[in-house]
Every structure is written in structure tokens, then in C-alpha cells.
Amino acid sequence: MTDIEQLLSEIRTFNQERDWDQFHNGKDLAIGLSIEASELLEAFLWKSPDDANIDIIREELADVLNYAFQMADKYQLDIKEIMLDKIRKNAEKYPVERAKGSAKKYNAL
Amino acid sequence: MTDIEQLLSEIRTFNQERDWDQFHNGKDLAIGLSIEASELLEAFLWKSPDDANIDIIREELADVLNYAFQMADKYQLDIKEIMLDKIRKNAEKYPVERAKGSAKKYNAL
Amino acid sequence: MTDIEQLLSEIRTFNQERDWDQFHNGKDLAIGLSIEASELLEAFLWKSPDDANIDIIREELADVLNYAFQMADKYQLDIKEIMLDKIRKNAEKYPVERAKGSAKKYNAL
């Protein structure tokens, strides 16, 4: 079992024990994920990047990942596959020779 | 190399080739993650959960995961460890006997 | 008619002409508002605050306000009243003598 499979398995067990799958429709999972991403962002509000509290980052990032893994599981998306596919697509959108050292969006390159 | 390490390695190579680490401070990574979570959520706007387009979910969820992995890497957080820790904490906050079949927040249980 | 009433009236007419009230449940309005706030935030991604494009800020902020006004109208909340109430509450949470010159959250003051 890979690391990702183990994490998915732990999350599934957690939800099954609590009978929570009934609530976990895709729309509310996406809302939950967006809320957790916002709580992570709050660690940086009114601060320079280096002043954010690492313990809060750790907690909130774990929540984001937890929801993202549930979302993948809900739609039977293979996490490794969709991430590698996206990296390949981004490599085409942002070719090294044009994107190097630039923070511009691909359609402004 | 585990699957998570492989994904982190691919993301690191992608960024190094483009010399993008200079832009990737934690605050902007958190902003980027929040924006991608919002784009994922947009797949469900004005729709019942089952009507969302799976191709869009796949793309946007990959973006969310990509940013979340970068954030973990930036702060040298071990993805597997922080996720398992969080599942354990949630198990304490939501004990099976009280949380079973309830969508209430832990402080309302 | 006050300026807020005029804006609400314009928004109502716009929606009635398109028969869109049927879609405008509170949950999707809140999702839409959150997405627009994220699009506004995107104007600042990878940028110092002064480098954001004012035309984009103008457009996206108008979208945010438009959704927020619709939300108020949906729940028959008086915009002026809820805003003034909140300013009063914040004044109690952040008393001048303790909050002056500090960006700390009220529970950390």
C-alpha cells in the first residue's frame, strides 16, 4: 500500500465509523475545502510571510489536504495521476525558455 | 521513494527549471491555494452536487493539491505525518459515540 | 430613495427581467460571493500591494458588492443597519486604548 493509499484508507475508516458519508456530497466537500484554505490564509493576514505561525499552518494545511483527499476519493480520481498530468500540462503552458524567472500568468507571457 | 516524495520531487524540478522559488513565499502560496479552491468550488455554483463537470473537478483539484504540496514543502512539513496527526485529533474531537450520524460541529455536539 | 435602496432596486430589476430569483438561494449566493472575493484577491497574487491592476480591482470589487447586496436583500437585512451594528460591536471588541497601532486579533490583545 502506498502512502497515498494509506491516507485514503484512514480517512475512509474515520468517515465510515461516524456514518458521515451521507453528508459528504461533492458540493459541500468543495465548500469545506474552500473554508479550510481560507483558514490557512488567515495565518498570513496583516503579516509578512515569515511571521506566520507554523503550528497554525501545519493544522490548517492538514485540513486542506484531508478535504482534498476526500474529494479525490469521492470522484474516484487517482491523486498521483491527476497531479502528474497537471504538472505536464503546466509544463506546456509555461515553457522553461519563456517562463524562467517570470511570475506572469501563462496568457500574459 | 514513496508516491508523495515522487510528487514533491516533480514539483520541485518544475519550479527549479523555471526559477520560480523566488516568488513562492508562504503568503502568496496560501493565496494561490485559496484561489484554486475557489475555482474548484465554481464547478458547483448554481448546481446540484451531481451536475458538476468531472473534468473541471479533476483539473481544479489537481491545482489545489499541487499548491498544498508546495506549501508543505516550503515549510518542511511531512504530508503523511501532519495528515495522520490531524485524523487522530479529529477522532478525539468527534468521538464515534457522539458524532455518529451527526453533521454538527464539534463544539455543538 | 437612498443610494443603497437605488442599487438594490437596480439589482432586483436585473434579476426579475431574467427570471433568476429561482436560482438565487442563499447557499449559492454565498458561494458566488466567495468566488468573486477570490477573483478580487487574484489581482494581488505574486504582487506587492501597489502593483495590482486598478481596473481589475474595480471590476471584481463591484461583483463582490453586487453579490453582497443580493445576499442582504435575500434575507431582508438592512445594509446600513447591519454595518453600523457591526462597527459598534467591533468598537467594543477593539477598544481604542488597547487596539491603537496593533494588528493583533481581539482575542490576542
Added chain:
Amino acid sequence: MTDIEQLLSEIRTFNQERDWDQFHNGKDLAIGLSIEASELLEAFLWKSPDDANIDIIREELADVLNYAFQMADKYQLDIKEIMLDKIRKNAEKYPVERAKGSAKKYNAL
């Protein structure tokens, strides 16, 4: 003084008394607005639209509006003008004869 001017004036006084303008750069205001929009959205998480708590909606919507007004003030944008302009633009993007009764995005109409 119109309602909007009065609200802006109250917000300005609140911030000046606390010497908070120094923190209120556009980027952090946009982050704050996005976080508040997320807190409003949380009122609907795992719920049907009618089950959200109106007191929470009232509080969080006031926070959203408060930040949106500050953002407008920061960039000297006239709230009434940018909202009316946007309604006019949306009327062109979504002509009545094609948009009536449809929840499709303008580029899918």
C-alpha cells in the same frame, strides 16, 4: 450625506481612532475580505439553504460589506458608480432574451 458616505465616514473614523490605516494595504484587505466571505459561506456548510442561521449570516455579511467598503475607499472607487457600471455590463453579457430562466455562464449561453 448619502447612506454610503455615512458608512464610509464611520469606517474611516473607526480606523483612524485605532491608527489602523498603516496595516490596511490593498493586498491584506483583499485577503481579509476573502476570509470573511468564507466565514459567511460556513453558515451553509452541510446544510440546505434554508437551515442556515440568520444571526450568523447577518454578522458575517456585515463583515464582508465592511471590508468591501474599506477596499473601495482605499482605491477611491465610487461604490454606487462601480456597481451601476457593473450592472450595465452584466446586462450586455446576459441579454434578457437569451439569459431568461437560464443559470448558464455567459460564455456558455
